[in-house]
Amino acid sequence: MTDPAVGGDPRRSRVRYFSPIAEVPFCGHATIALAVALSTRIGAGTVAFDTPVGPVVIETEGEGVQTKASFTAIEPRINTFSAGVLAELLGLLRIAEEDLDPAFPPRIAYSGNWHPVLFIAHRQVFDSLDFDPDAVRQLMNVNNWTTVSVLQRLAEQEFEARNLFPVGVMAEDPATGSAAAAVGGYLRILGLVEPPAKIFIQQGRHVGRPGLLTVTIPPTGGIMVSGTAALIPNPLPPVGG
Template sequence: MENTPEVLRYAAFSTTPDGGNPAGLVLDARHLDEAGMLAVAAAVGYAETAFVTEPDVDGDPRRSRVRYFSPIAEVPFCGHATIALAVALSVRDGAGSFTFDTPVGPLVIETAGEGADTTASFTAVEPRLAEFDDAVLAELFGLLGVGQGDLDPAYPPRIAYSGNWHPVLVVADRTLFDAFGFDPVAMRRLMDLQGWAATVTILHRIADGEFEARNLFPVGAITEDPATGAAAAAVGAYLRILGLVEPPSRVLIRQGRHVGRPGLLTVDIPAAGGIVVSGRAVRIPAPSADS
């Protein structure tokens, strides 16, 4: 159809198409309204699809207006789709700096390298941190089947913001971290009530400066996100604001093992300003139905 946009598919935070987090990308969505973008995101079926709704903002060929949609709703910001989009534009336009005007504000993304060796880094918006309401935290514990005593005492539960609000819990025991489950319908209800538009972030510290993450994202057939750039930025915010790292510092986050798509996110935490999240991305071959 004439108005059917070309959709690229990239795996972010991975060097192989079957790792990391897949994102849909529409590099020219000027003809799509909100309903059209939502329909494309639903058809793609990934956690998020990024849409360039206005290229060449203010005459700058490396500045774009970008919106993000899950299969069911618009999402204010999506880190893995940002990384994927920056790599795709770098392949098309050459490596360097890009600016994305997003619903949470302008983001500058740096890219370097060529092809499968291209790395993209985004600097998230100014971070914030909030405490849980006791009743909300108790409900979250109940949905996960964990309690305060299961958390690493060095890492208190908080809600961190770096583009989206992410609840952050750090589970002390590796076995419990691997084994916990949840009812996706009940979790989605709680997330919607609290305005958590992205993921619930559950961490386990595996070494100094290194965590493994599970990011809960019940939407459609998806229950867990394979690699979550926005959550990685929120984790950096959480660590800095609570004084759990000495900036400038770097933290590695491994994610996706539990859903069969392992990936690696690099988080650089400066003394002030936005958290920087970096990773690679690689194109996923289009499914045969699209050819």
């Protein structure tokens, strides 16, 4: 939901985000999509969104299907899991503790939304992830998590993510910009990258919508996430048509 031209400025909008079942504080991929859509009307450049978590600045460049958008999220932070919660989450995901990558400790990361961050050591476990969507959603609601971010490291700066987002008929999100920003913050706070750094997160392969998110990690401040958006023609007939 967008309130355009705040204060008469066409490059500043008031924005709220909704999933099929509830409002969410921030949505990174929707931010990129909206910025790309706006750029087709007002031209590429800088736009600002007033969101429920604070102001977010987005840079767009290019035009049409080549348009790229980059947003800088709010300051990240991380928490540890409360007693028993990690074990409950792993049980629901049918993951054993020894399946986790010991180089990346499990944490809950924030960059506008809270996301558990779990790194899986073995490719087979990562690809065969299985869970009860209703049970996972219940645990997420109790703990105020937006997605559960399950990742695997592919190379020094390359990762693949699966973001569990069980809402309605959905179980997994094809792209999650807020989680990508949270992962960048997680890596910086735990000293697992040396900023300034850039990482690349593949996502969406398991739901037939593969994509790539570029995450820029500065020494301080918010994490930047960059990506593109698919332009879909309006399927609705014109009013009166």
